[in-house]
Amino acid sequence: MRFSVRHLMQYDYSAPVELGAHRLRLTPRVGACVLHGHELTVTPAPTNRCDLTDDFGNQLIALEFAGEITRFCVESRFTLDTCAPVPPPADLPPLPWDATSAAQADYLRDPVPDPTVQAFAAALADEAGGDALVFLDLLNRQLFTRTDRQIRLEGDAQTPAETLASARGACRDLAVLFIAAARAQGIPARFVSGYQAHAESVDGQRHLHAWVEVWLGQGWHGFDPTHGLAVGEGHVALCAAPDQAGTMPLEGGFWGANVRTLLRYTVEIETDG
16 A cells, blocks of 8 residues: 655744754654655754664654754655555464563563453453454454544553543553553553554544554564554554653653743645555
C-alpha cells in the first residue's frame, strides 16, 4: 500500500522564548516498508542537527537552537510502500510463558502489576485454552468491543487498571492495557506510535495512532485493539518502545517567563488502498 503522510506541529508562544534542545521521532521505521522519501522542515532552522538511533531501534533527530522566537513549527512529509506482515508462528508453547527472559526484559517488566488486570488476562488465557494466538486475538477483540473508544488530546495514557475498570479510553489507553495483559501471561509486548490508513476518528480528524507489538519468538507481530484487528499493510510505525514515554514524536522545552503556549497540529494521510 502506498502511504503519503504530512504531519505538521505548530507551537505559538504568547511572548518571546528560547528553545532548548529537542528530539524528534518522526522518521518511519522502515522494516518491511520501502521508503521513497522523507522531508523534515523545522522553523526556525536549528543551529545543530544530529541523527541518532536509540536503544530500541528508533531513528531520532536531535536539534539545538539559538535566539528568541514566538513560533516553532515542525513539518514531516514522507511517502512509502507497506508490505503484508509475516504471519505469526503456529507452534507456540502454551500460556503462561516464563517471564524471566533477559533478552526481552524491557518488554516484560510491569512497573505496577495490578491484580484486576492479571485476573482479566488469566481468564482470557483460560478461555483460549492456553493457546497464545487465540489469547491475543481474544484480548484484541475484547478491548475493541468492551471499550468506549474516545479521542483525548492531552495527557499520558491511563493506567491499565483504570481503562479496564472504566471501559473508556483513547488508543494509547487500550495499547497500554493490552501490553499489561500480555505481559501478565509472560508475552513480551511494546508500545507503537504511528499512522493508520483507513479508520477516521470520531472527531473527523486524523491523529497519531497507537497500537501494540508482541514478540512471538521469531519477530514482532502487531495488534490494534482500537480497531480489533491485527496490524497489516494499513499501519506505518514511527517508533516502538517498552512504554509510551519512549515514543513521543517531539520532546523538548523552552525558557520564558509567564508564557502561554498554543499547539496546533495537522495530520494528512493519503493511500492507494
